[in-house]
Amino acid sequence: xxxxxxxxxxxxxxxxxxxxxxxxxxxxxxxxxxxxxxxxxxxxxxxxxxxxxxxxxxxxxxxxxxxxxxxxxxxxxxxxxxxxxxxxxxxxxxxxxxxxxxxxxxxxxxxxxxxxxxxxxxxxxxxxxxxxxxxxxxxxxxxxxxxxxxxxxxxxxxxxxxxxxxxxxxxxxxxxxxxxxxxxxxxxxxxxxxxxxxxxxxxxxxxxxxxxxxxxxxxxxxxxxxxxxxxxxxxxxxxxxxxxxxxxxxxxxxxxxxxxxxxxxxxxx
Numbered sequence: 001x002x003x004x005x006x007x008x009x010x011x012x013x014x015x016x017x018x019x020x021x022x023x024x025x026x027x028x029x030x031x032x033x034x035x036x037x038x039x040x041x042x043x044x045x046x047x048x049x050x051x052x053x054x055x056x057x058x059x060x061x062x063x064x065x066x067x068x069x070x071x072x073x074x075x076x077x078x079x080x081x082x083x084x085x086x087x088x089x090x091x092x093x094x095x096x097x098x099x100x101x102x103x104x105x106x107x108x109x110x111x112x113x114x115x116x117x118x119x120x121x122x123x124x125x126x127x128x129x130x131x132x133x134x135x136x137x138x139x140x141x142x143x144x145x146x147x148x149x150x151x152x153x154x155x156x157x158x159x160x161x162x163x164x165x166x167x168x169x170x171x172x173x174x175x176x177x178x179x180x181x182x183x184x185x186x187x188x189x190x191x192x193x194x195x196x197x198x199x200x201x202x203x204x205x206x207x208x209x210x211x212x213x214x215x216x217x218x219x220x221x222x223x224x225x226x227x228x229x230x231x232x233x234x235x236x237x238x239x240x241x242x243x244x245x246x247x248x249x250x251x252x253x254x255x256x257x258x259x260x261x262x263x264x265x266x267x268x269x
Contacts, residue, residue: 026066033060051249083199121162160243182238194226
């Protein structure tokens with residue numbers, strides 16, 4: 001069997017596979033928390049900055065949730081293999097705002113904010129889809145289901161907020177440049193997602209003792225998904241439409257994301 005339900009449940013049952021899965025997820029979320037915290041600190045727009053800070057606070061919370069899933073099973077995080085580090089690989093492709101830029105105490109320009117929102121629009125689409133799948137197959141689990149449902153709800157809010165903000169900027173400045181940036185980012189993201197998916201499934205296959213035939217079949221499936229995304233699926237990542245959730249990142253009582261030290265690369269936060 002090669003379906004996502006079977007794969008996710010096998011990963012959940014195996015301590016080593018589950019530890020790698022949660023470590024990768026926690027590191028990505030924690031890095032996103034740091035990045036959003038720095039962007040919020042450097043943003044000049046007094047209405048947008050608190051929304052970005054809330055985004056960062058959510059990402060930090062997600063990192064804590066994935067680590068709590070490990071601790072509940074008596075497991076510690078493991079080093080994240082570089083080839084499975086989605087956020088780092090995106091930065092290497094020049095997507096989003098580079099860490100070197102975020103470490104400088106210089107206010108962000110309007111172009112920087114557009115770059116941030118375009119990057120978030122594309123990556124939050126991926127995150128929302130991944131979390132919907134986790135919620136579908138593991139959302140009722142008594143140990144991890146509540147955390148998955150909470151993260152899934154947040155990711156839907158993040159995606160709605162990106163639509164809303166980019167539509168606002170498009171109406172003000174015209175959408176041609178934003179559209180080109182979305183298409184460029186989406187094309188690069190689906191390549192990174194393919195490479196990370198291949199690397200993660202290769203490691204999971206070895207941890208779970210999958211046969212060579214099964215691992216080959218999964219590689220073929222991942223490449224077919226990439227081909228679909230490249231030809232047709234990119235549209236879902238670049239189109240902008242008014243969200244059903246309005247002001248999804250508006251004021252609420254929450255700890256603000258902070259711009260502390262960047263998480264160490266290649267290691268779980």
